[in-house]
Amino acid sequence: MEALKDYTAHIDAKKRIxxxxxxxxYYNVREYENGCIILEPRELKRPDSISVATLRTMDESIKNLDxxxxxxxxxLSAFMG
Structure with missing residues (x-):
């Protein structure tokens, strides 16, 4: 795969690039012992649905309540107006 950009970056006084x-x-950052850093883009968004694991936990919680x-x-009265 060919690089789209190739440039030298430096760390500023607050240790940022x-x-x-x-x-x-947003990026997920993985740093390795050999000095390599991998950046993977992350898009933060609301999921379209509730996961199966979450629904299972909710079902177990209701069973425990019952x-x-x-x-x-x-x-919680200390938090009420």
């Missing part, structure tokens, strides 16, 4: 013309706002497996009530 600037990416010129970055296409994304079975009376609950903690003692928490007093």
């Amino acid at each position: 600037t990416l010129r013309g970055a296409r994304y706002d 079975a009376g497996k609950v903690s003692d009530p928490i007093d």
